[in-house]
Amino acid sequence: MDNPERTTRTEVAVPEKTVTAAHISGAHATAILLLFAIPAAIAALKLSGSVAGDWLATWASFEQLPPELRGRSHYLMLAPLGALLVVFTRLTIGIRVLGPFRSVLLAIAFMTTGMVLGLTFFGLVIAVVIGVRPLLRKMKLPYFGRKGAMLAAVASMIVVATLVGLAFGLKDIERVVFFPIVVLTLTGDAFSLSLRREGFKVALWRTGATAGLAMVIAACGKITPLQQALMHFPELILVMLGLILLISKFFKLRLFEALNPAPKKKKKSSRHKQPIPTPSTSVQEEVAVAAP
Numbered sequence: 001m002d003n004p005e006r007t008t009r010t011e012v013a014v015p016e017k018t019v020t021a022a023h024i025s026g027a028h029a030t031a032i033l034l035l036f037a038i039p040a041a042i043a044a045l046k047l048s049g050s051v052a053g054d055w056l057a058t059w060a061s062f063e064q065l066p067p068e069l070r071g072r073s074h075y076l077m078l079a080p081l082g083a084l085l086v087v088f089t090r091l092t093i094g095i096r097v098l099g100p101f102r103s104v105l106l107a108i109a110f111m112t113t114g115m116v117l118g119l120t121f122f123g124l125v126i127a128v129v130i131g132v133r134p135l136l137r138k139m140k141l142p143y144f145g146r147k148g149a150m151l152a153a154v155a156s157m158i159v160v161a162t163l164v165g166l167a168f169g170l171k172d173i174e175r176v177v178f179f180p181i182v183v184l185t186l187t188g189d190a191f192s193l194s195l196r197r198e199g200f201k202v203a204l205w206r207t208g209a210t211a212g213l214a215m216v217i218a219a220c221g222k223i224t225p226l227q228q229a230l231m232h233f234p235e236l237i238l239v240m241l242g243l244i245l246l247i248s249k250f251f252k253l254r255l256f257e258a259l260n261p262a263p264k265k266k267k268k269s270s271r272h273k274q275p276i277p278t279p280s281t282s283v284q285e286e287v288a289v290a291a292p
Contacts, residue, residue: 035238035245043233043235043236046061061232062074062231074231078107078111078217079104080237083100084240085213085217087244087247091252091253092247092252092254092255094257094259095213095257097210102187102214105180107218107221109180109214111218111221113175115218117176118179121157122211125154125157125188126187126191128154129188132153158177187207187210190207191203194207202264
């Protein structure tokens with residue numbers, strides 16, 4: 001006779017997992033829509049020629065800032081544009097970089113020092129990280145000691161390059177003094193971390209992709225019409241935020257993720273769990289004899 005409970009269990013079908021398309025709630029969709037609608041309304045009002053539009057064009061833009069602050073505001077508007085390009089590169093294209101911020105920071109540094117000089121000095125810093133890293137590991141310094149030593153090493157490179165530029169009258173090299181030390185140190189630290197966890201090939205790939213993306217962001221920041229648009233319409237920062245949200249939600253395609261090199265295989269730890277020893281044959285026989 002069949003067991004009724006077993007029959008009931010076999011009749012119950014387990015629903016299969018299906019891959020559903022990305023969806024968004026009504027409140028979130030409204031919020032994203034407002035990120036595009038509000039800047040469009042403000043920009044249309046500025047261009048209308050009305051009294052309110054002229055007032056907005058004067059006081060809701062960076063045109064009235066002093067020249068020394070206008071450059072800073074340009075970098076401020078470049079940051080969300082760089083973040084948009086980083087999100088598009090990582091999620092839609094699928095190319096891995098050294099984190100979400102370093103390309104933007106490097107782009108601002110390249111705009112300060114110049115593209116060629118910035119890339120050259122950046123390559124020297126990565127070479128120093130490769131050379132100094134084994135020494136710091138042998139010294140077994142704590143975390144703060146390693147990072148402090150790396151910061152001092154990068155600062156010493158900038159000092160030496162500046163002094164060489166002064167001694168030989170090389171004005172271009174003197175611009176290295178404007179290179180943000182923290183940006184170089186953070187990027188070098190990220191390279192070192194990727195080198196330790198994923199291997200030299202992956203670390204070099206991600207660092208090259210980060211520098212290449214920084215060059216693209218810096219090139220975009222030097223486009224004069226784009227500069228003027230960002231200065232006159234700072235509300236475009238809301239549009240960039242909306243695009244970041246849309247890409248993150250609906251365009252995670254990772255089209256060329258196969259181009260990323262595979263990380264190195266982790267070595268099996270020697271501290272594996274010892275298998276539980278099975279009782280010997282003699283012990284098993286004794287237990288069998290003692291059993292009633």
